[in-house]
Structure formats: structure tokens, C-alpha cells
Amino acid sequence: MDVIRSRRRTLAATDPDGYETLELLPSAQISTEEEVERKIERERILKAVATLPPPQRQVIMMAYFEGYTQSEMSELLKQPLGTVKTRVRLAMQKLRLVIEGDVHD
Template structure:
């Protein structure tokens, strides 16, 4: 307990007086212990050394953040070391992304001919929808443009469920005929 208080007092001296002798004593005591701790956590010697030194630099710069009422000097320093190691691992994972990963590649530019075909199909469907009887066009609009279920269409229109299903089936049959007739005209 006496040693714990002693190290806490040294950190306070660094915080208040920028006491270099106190810092050297803290460094000599904690740097090798932090390095050993980090190596036990899986860091190689060079990285453990680098993180331990970074922790000690943090001690020098931010000693004023240490509160001896909340934790001991060793608890505070080892927590900083642990957090630095976690931060390093996160950065390492981010930097290890494969630049050739398909998910990281930009989407290919759309094929102009495919876009034109899609626009033509869309135009044909709109024209064919316009040729449907109003009652069929309305149930198709409710089902496919507003996403209503057959039951919801039945409730909102007051039509029996069987009538809704029949109108949708008839509408699709008619749409198929109109679109196929339109495509046949384009081929000729």
C-alpha cells in the first residue's frame, strides 16, 4: 500500500511540478512492466516497447488526468496500455483490408444497352397499364406500387378478396398479351 501511494505521489509531482526525476523513477519502474504485460497479451517485443513508451509519454503529458482517489498509478497506466493496444489492433485490422476485395470496389458503370432495354420495357409496361380497364389498373397499382396485400386491397376498396385476386390475375394476363403484341410489332 505504501508503494502504491508512493507512485501516485510521483504522478502528482509530474502533473503539478513537471518533476523530471519523478518521471524517470516512474519510467524505470513501469516501462519494463508495461512491456512485459503487453507481450503477455500477444504483442511482439517491438510493438510492446513502442506502446509502453507511448504510455509513458502519455503519463508525462496527461499526468494531470490521474486521480489517485479513483485508481492506483499501476491500474491507471496498465489501463492506458491496454487501451492503446486495442486501438492499435483496430487500426491494424482496418489497414489490412484487401484493396481487391469485391465489396470495396466501385460499382461497375451500367451498360447503356441494358439501361435502354430497361427503359423501353418500363415504357411498354406503362403503356400496357394505361390500356387496362380502370378496376384492374387500380388493384395492380395498390398491390405493386403501394405494396398492399390482397387482403388490404379488399379492405380498402370494399371488394371481396376473390374479386381482388381475379382482377389482378386478369390484369396480368392482359398485360402479358399487350406487351407481347407490342414486342412482336417491334420485331417486324
């Protein structure tokens, strides 16, 4: 399990050619306004994720914030792959409703 986690951290920090992702980002091209918008959007998403039931929140965090595949989550959580897929699908449906509701308010 630790091997998978360490591999995920490495993959998240580098691209396929081995360059660090942060080095590839043109930081000077991102305006302060864009940074603020990204921060606000991230906060909205995290707030929406916090409304999910714990099992759904867990798979969303693992998939989208930690980079695990559904197969890896199934193995790590000792849950059938179908259960993991269902939790991700239900969580995404709920997130869509919550986020769309925020936009329309």
C-alpha cells in the first residue's frame, strides 16, 4: 500500500518525461484575478465534497485529489470494484447538483 501511495505522489509531481510539473507551469502568465478565481472554485468544490456521505467523500478524495484509480481504491479499501464505481458515480451526481445549485443562486 505504501508503494502505491509513494508512486502516486511521484506521478503527481512529474510528467511522463520526468520534468516536475511545477516547472512547466508558466507562473507569470497566471494573473492575480485567475489565482483568486481558482482559489474560490477550489473552496466551492471542497465545500461540496464535505457534504457527501463519508464513503462517497473518501473515494472522491482518493480519485481526484490523490490520483488513485478505481481498481487501486477497490484494493486499498477492500471493497468490490462495483461498490467503488457506484460510490464515485453517486458522489459525482450529488456534487453536480450541489455545484450547479451554487451557480444558480
